[in-house]
Structure formats: C-alpha cells, structure tokens
Amino acid sequence: MSINREVVEHVAKLAKLAISEEEAEQFTNEIAGILAYAEKLNALDTTGVDPLISPVPMQAVLRDDIVEENLSQQEALAAAPEVQDGMFKVPRIIEEE
Amino acid sequence: MELYRKPAHELSKLLAKKEISARELTGQVLEQIELKDKELGAFITVTAEKALETAREVDEKRAKGEELPLLAGIPLALKDNICTKGLRTTCASKMLENYQPPYSATVVEKLSQLPLVGKTNLDEFAMGASTETSFFKPTRNPWDRERVAGGSSGGSAAAVAAGEAVVALGTDTGGSIRQPAAFCGVVGLKPTYGRVSRYGAVAFASSMDQIGPITRSVEDAALMLQEIAGEDPRDAASSREPVADYTSGLKQGVAGMKIGIPKEYLALDLDPSVRQRFDEACKALEDAGASCIEVSLPHTEYAAAVYYIVACGEASSNLARFDGVRFGYRAPDSPDTTTMYSNTRGEGFGFEVKKRILLGTFALSSGQYDLYYSKAQKVRRLVADDFKNAFTKCDCLLAPTTTMLPFKIGEIESLSGQYELDLCTIPANLAGLPALSVPVGLSQGLPVGVQLVGKHFDEETILKVGWALEQCFGPMEVK
Numbered sequence: 001m002s003i004n005r006e007v008v009e010h011v012a013k014l015a016k017l018a019i020s021e022e023e024a025e026q027f028t029n030e031i032a033g034i035l036a037y038a039e040k041l042n043a044l045d046t047t048g049v050d051p052l053i054s055p056v057p058m059q060a061v062l063r064d065d066i067v068e069e070n071l072s073q074q075e076a077l078a079a080a081p082e083v084q085d086g087m088f089k090v091p092r093i094i095e096e097e
Numbered sequence: 098m099e100l101y102r103k104p105a106h107e108l109s110k111l112l113a114k115k116e117i118s119a120r121e122l123t124g125q126v127l128e129q130i131e132l133k134d135k136e137l138g139a140f141i142t143v144t145a146e147k148a149l150e151t152a153r154e155v156d157e158k159r160a161k162g163e164e165l166p167l168l169a170g171i172p173l174a175l176k177d178n179i180c181t182k183g184l185r186t187t188c189a190s191k192m193l194e195n196y197q198p199p200y201s202a203t204v205v206e207k208l209s210q211l212p213l214v215g216k217t218n219l220d221e222f223a224m225g226a227s228t229e230t231s232f233f234k235p236t237r238n239p240w241d242r243e244r245v246a247g248g249s250s251g252g253s254a255a256a257v258a259a260g261e262a263v264v265a266l267g268t269d270t271g272g273s274i275r276q277p278a279a280f281c282g283v284v285g286l287k288p289t290y291g292r293v294s295r296y297g298a299v300a301f302a303s304s305m306d307q308i309g310p311i312t313r314s315v316e317d318a319a320l321m322l323q324e325i326a327g328e329d330p331r332d333a334a335s336s337r338e339p340v341a342d343y344t345s346g347l348k349q350g351v352a353g354m355k356i357g358i359p360k361e362y363l364a365l366d367l368d369p370s371v372r373q374r375f376d377e378a379c380k381a382l383e384d385a386g387a388s389c390i391e392v393s394l395p396h397t398e399y400a401a402a403v404y405y406i407v408a409c410g411e412a413s414s415n416l417a418r419f420d421g422v423r424f425g426y427r428a429p430d431s432p433d434t435t436t437m438y439s440n441t442r443g444e445g446f447g448f449e450v451k452k453r454i455l456l457g458t459f460a461l462s463s464g465q466y467d468l469y470y471s472k473a474q475k476v477r478r479l480v481a482d483d484f485k486n487a488f489t490k491c492d493c494l495l496a497p498t499t500t501m502l503p504f505k506i507g508e509i510e511s512l513s514g515q516y517e518l519d520l521c522t523i524p525a526n527l528a529g530l531p532a533l534s535v536p537v538g539l540s541q542g543l544p545v546g547v548q549l550v551g552k553h554f555d556e557e558t559i560l561k562v563g564w565a566l567e568q569c570f571g572p573m574e575v576k
Contacts, residue, residue: 008455015413015458016420016435017451018443026448031456037516038402038469041476051474052481054304055529056290056336056553063330075199081427088422093434 003032101125101260102575104314105171105321108263112170115159119152119170122263123212126172129260130214136242138234139255140215141177142185148172148212155210168320169210174262176253177216178223179308180297181205188299189231190221192419192426192445202297203332204266204308204325214262217252221447222416223273223301225249226519227509230449235506238280239576240543244503247277253311254281260575264321265311268295270302271404272498272522274309275534279498279546282536282573284563285311286318289554290529291336293322294329302411303334305526314572315535315563319343322556338554346557351565352386354558357491361397362521368501370540375497378537378547381569382495382562392490394483399476400524401517406460406473407527412450413457419445481528484550493558497521498534498546521548531556535563537570544573 008028012019019027073086082089100108100122111117127145134140155170175181178188180198182205187193205213220230228236228251236251238244239259246255250267254277257265267274269287278285286309293308300306310321323343329335358379367375379389421427421441428440446454460469487494498521504512512518525532530553534546547566549559 003459007459011455011459011462013439014462015454016417016438016442017446017454018439019451019455023448023451027452027455030452031459033514034405034456034516035459035469038406038473041399041402041406041472044396044399044476044479046472046475046479049475049478051471052478052527053474054290054334055477055481055527056334058291058334061330061333061337071199076423078199079196079424081421081425090422090434091431091437 003035004028101129101263104572105168105263105312105317106314108171109167112159119155119212120149122170123148123152123172123214126214126260126262133259134261136237137239137255137259137261138236139217139246139252139259139261140174141187141189141218141233141252143215144184144213148214151210151212155212166210166324168264168324171211172214172263173208173211174214174217174253174256174265175205176219176250176265176267178219178268178299179205179266180299181213181216184216186216188222189219189233190446190450191232194232194426196425200297203294203329205297207325211264217256217265219252220249221450222299223249223268223270224412224449224453226272226276228252228277229506229509230447232447237506238503240282241503244505244543245280247280247503249273250311251277254278254283254285257281257283257311257313258576263313264317266308267311268298268306268308269526270305270408271526272519274311275498275522275532275546275548276519278311278534279536280503280544282544283311283313284315284318284536285309285534286322286556287525287532288322288326288556289531291334292531292554292556293325294327294332294335296329296331300415302408303415304411305408313575315560315567316344316347318533319347319560336554341557343557343560347561347564349561350385351382351562354387354562355491356382356387356389356562357392357487357494358389359394359397359487359494359496360391361394362496365500365517365520367497370502371497371500371545374537374540374545375547378566379495381566385565385569389495390491392487392494394487394524396476396479396483397520397524400480400527401520403473403477403480403527404523405456405516406469407477409453409457410460410470411457413454413461416450416454477527480524484528484530488552493552493562494550496548496550498548502540502543502545525550529553531559533559533563535566536573537566
C-alpha cells in the first residue's frame with residue numbers, strides 16, 4: 001500500500017501524536033521516500049528464512065523470586081507532572097452526566 | 098603538566114603512583130569545559146561540583162591505601178540518554194527537559210569512582226547522525242567548528258576529542274558511537290549485543306541498542322569495557338557469556354592474522370580521501386604481518402532498508418511510554434486524557450522523532466506488518482548470515498567507518514533522501530557484532546576513522562587489531 005496524507009493522519013492517531021497540517025505534508029513526503037527505498041527488500045526471495053528477532057541467541061533465564069526493596073511511592077511519583085493523594089493525576093476520562 | 102591531553106591508561110598509572118591527584122586532573126578537565134564548551138556545545142549539563150567531590154573522595158581513599166578500580170579518578174562524561182539518579186537526563190528532548198530519574202543506569206553504578214563532569218549532547222532520543230536534532234543545540238566538531246561532531250553520540254565524542262573529558266560513554270543503535278568517534282578523531286567501541294547492560298539507558302531500538310566507550314586510545318576503550326561488561330539481571334538481553342580479559346592480549350600484534358575486507362563496502366560511494374586512508378590502514382596491517390583478504394557480504398545493500406523498518410518499529414513501541422502521565426513534559430490545558438496524550442507527544446517530540454514514530458507505527462500496523470516488519474526481520478537474518486560466512490575465512494573485518502568526512506552544520510538538509518549514509522555502521526548492529534572505530538589520521542585537516550568488526554563476544558580480536566593500527570597512525574592530538 002502506498003502512503004498518503006490520509007494514512008499518515010490515521011497513523012498519527014494510532015500513535016497518539018498531534019501533528020500540524022504542515023507537518024502532515026512533510027511527514028507524508030519523507031515517509032513515502034523511505035518506504036519507496038525499502039521496496040528493494042521485496043526484490044529478495046525470503047521464502048523459508050526465519051525472521052531474526054534477537055541478533056545474539058538468547059535463552060529464557062529463570063531466577064528465584066525474592067522480595068526486594070523497590071522504588072517508594074514518593075520516588076515513583078516525584079517526576080510526574082501532576083500528582084494528587086499519592087496518585088498520578090490525569091485530565092477527565094469519563095464525561096460528566 | 099597538561100594532564101587533560103593524556104589518555105586514561107597513562108593517567109591511571111600517574112594516579113596510582115600518587116604523582117597526580119584526581120582533583121588536579123578533574124580541575125583541568127573542568128577548565129577545558131569552561132574554556133571551550135560555550136562554542137562546542139558538547140554538554141547539556143555540567144556537573145563540576147559533583148565531579149570534584151568524587152575526585153576528592155577517590156584521592157582520600159587512595160591516601161588511605163584502599164583498593165580502587167583501575168580507572169578511579171579518571172574524568173568521565175555520559176551521553177544524556179543514560180540515567181543518573183537525581184541528575185537531569187534529557188535525551189536532548191523537550192519531552193525530558195527537566196526529568197530527574199529515580200535510579201542510575203548499571204553502567205553509571207559501575208563507573209561511580211570516575212568523576213562525572215557532565216551529561217553530553219545527542220540527537221534527540223539518539224535519532225540522528227549529526228547531533229543537530231538535539232532540542233538544545235548542535236555540537237560542533239573540535240577539528241573544525243563549522244562542521245558537525247557526528248551523531249548521535251556527538252557530545253561524548255567532541256568532549257573526549259577536546260579534552261573536556263578523558264573518557265565517555267555513548268550508545269550505538271546504527272553507528273551512534275562509531276561515526277562521531279570517526280568524525281572527531283577518537284576511538285569508539287560498540288560491544289557485542291548483550292555484552293554491556295542497558296539498564297537505565299533510555300531505549301530506542303531494543304534489538305540493537307548497546308552502550309559503549311568513547312576514548313582517546315584503544316587501550317582506554319579496553320579498560321572501559323572491562324569495567325562495564327557483564328551480565329545484569331536488570332537487562333534481560335544482557336549475556337551470561339564470561340567476560341574476557343581485554344588488555345592481556347592487546348599488544349600481541351597481528352602477525353598471521355587474517356583480516357577480511359568486505360568488497361561491498363568498497364563499492365560504496367566513498368569520499369576519495371576516506372578511501373585513501375582506508376587503503377593505508379590495510380597496508381599498515383599487512384606490513385605488521387597480517388594478511389588482508391577480500392570477503393563478500395552480499396546483502397549489505399539491503400541493510401539500511403532493514404534498519405529503517407526495524408529501528409523505527411521498535412522506537413514507536415519504546416517511545417509510547419512518553420505520555421505525560423508518569424514523567425516528562427505534559428501539554429497544558431487538555432480537556433480529556435486522549436487530547437493530553439496527543440498534545441503532549443506532538444509538542445514534546447521534535448520532527449525527526451515524530452517521523453520515526455509514524456514510520457514505525459505504520460510498519461507495525463495491521464495489514465502492513467508482514468509486508469514491512471516481518472520482511473525486514475527475514476532480510477536481517479540474511480545480513481547476519483553474511484557475516485557468519487565471512488568469519489569462516491577471517492578473524493575480523495576491516496571497513497571504513499563512514500563514507501564521508503564530517504559534513505558542515507546545516508548540510509544534512511541537502512543530504513535528505515540519501516538513505517545510505519550510515520551503511521558502513523548499520524550491519525554490525527543488525528547482526529549484533531562488536532565493532533571498533535579507530536582514527537587513521539587526517540585528511541584535509543579532518544579526522545578519518547576505520548572500523549573493525551569482530552565475531553560475537555570477540556572484542557579481544559578487534560581491540561588487538563585496533564591497537565596495532567594505532568601504533569601505525571598514532572593517537573590524535575587533543576584539540
């Protein structure tokens with residue numbers, strides 16, 4: 001699928017990213033350029049090739065479940081833009097009746 | 098004595114013999130920052146008091162005869178995407194302009210005996226190759242202040258090159274340690290994926306990110322890696338592979354070694370002066386007793402395309418955490434939470450970061466995933482397999498670090514649409530291999546670097562070859 005202004009605006013919604021009209025135009029052009037470049041991947045036959053997810057083979061490592069000191073509530077909240085009663089405060093989520 | 102000009106391995110001996118004090122050395126380095134950084138812009142935050150305090154503590158411990166790590170007292174700079182408890186960590190973004198992390202990165206804890214002189218500039222969230230996408234300022238190249246220091250670890254490289262730090266840490270996702278090291282005439286090492294814990298490094302592309310040293314000599318890079326390498330339960334990708342001794346074999350020479358020269362890299366559009374320096378590096382290694390043999394990495398031409406899709410996909414996921422709730426910037430006056438998220442991210446991120454989030458979100462979105470992300474991961478396997486095949490014929494690879502000399506500030510605009518500028522460095526990240534950039538002299542007054550790429554967890558070999566190259570071309574002066 002080719003990318004256009006409408007797709008970029010849809011993707012921006014998915015990414016929770018407010019973009020201006022002017023930015024939407026620029027992003028459309030630049031992303032279209034990169035995707036056109038990336039088309040070259042389709043020239044390669046990758047039938048039967050396993051996707052490489054981690055570059056170095058990794059094994060799941062188990063550890064004992066030990067209770068440890070963690071961040072205190074105060075430390076965890078210290079960098080938050082808005083805090084109330086020991087909680088992160090955000091704008092309204094549910095409409096008033 | 099101009100201590101700030103010396104490499105860490107010499108300074109650590111002087112410190113151990115108590116011929117100099119950490120305080121004196123740190124004072125000199127801070128003076129260089131004072132003198133130069135207004136123009137260079139290598140630092141976002143300078144921590145003079147903290148540095149002098151650590152230096153004093155180290156001197157006291159040494160006076161009492163306490164055992165200290167080898168690099169204790171050596172002034173250190175940290176890229177500002179590495180978390181420092183209680184000390185502003187910005188990622189050069191408006192999003193984190195005033196963020197003070199509640200914890201320190203594992204590497205910061207490991208280097209706590211090195212006086213921290215400051216946090217260095219970078220491309221915003223490490224996304225860029227010139228340190229120009231920083232929210233704060235560009236970093237200038239100490240060799241020519243009209244030119245970029247490279248990126249994204251441009252601040253760390255410029256600081257080490259200018260004597261504003263003796264050693265530094267950077268991060269490398271697609272070349273962000275090696276390219277600025279080459280541009281600034283210093284040594285940059287990207288260790289094997291998983292060799293160094295990334296706990297506390299703000300994530301960009303988790304299947305490629307790695308922390309590594311930027312130093313003034315290969316021996317310094319080996320000493321730094323020794324301090325920071327090793328398993329860490331707090332980074333699930335960190336490896337249990339035993340940590341080697343990186344200095345014992347460093348000076349053994351390269352006689353009898355086989356160095357692979359990937360022909361696809363030499364077919365790139367290389368600046369003639371870069372090519373000339375590269376050929377001289379090959380010859381120097383042959384004169385030292387190694388043999389340079391041609392090898393082929395046939396999928397090199399696809400590496401940049403794979404990188405765009407994989408790195409942006411992972412970035413779009415990693416950067417979802419910046420939502421204005423728990424830390425960082427929050428857009429004011431939002432009527433509801435969804436608007437708050439969107440405005441926060443729209444206002445807090447710069448252009449390049451937003452572009453990559455959008456590209457990544459698109460590549461991962463329903464209907465596109467197989468076409469782009471999954472396809473890229475398959476081609477990534479082919480790129481990695483190329484290296485495996487090449488390493489059956491040679492001990493390590495030698496390639497240019499960059500295709501070009503440091504470009505002018507502002508020139509990147511004219512480079513837009515050139516998608517293969519980082520093609521020399523990206524493949525090592527895709528394959529998770531260790532890679533070391535070493536300066537091989539100047540061309541037109543500007544530094545040129547070459548790069549050694551090794552097998553997984555074989556940093557020893559590339560350090561050994563890098564050390565041999567350094568003997569031929571000599572360390573660069575501090576600018």
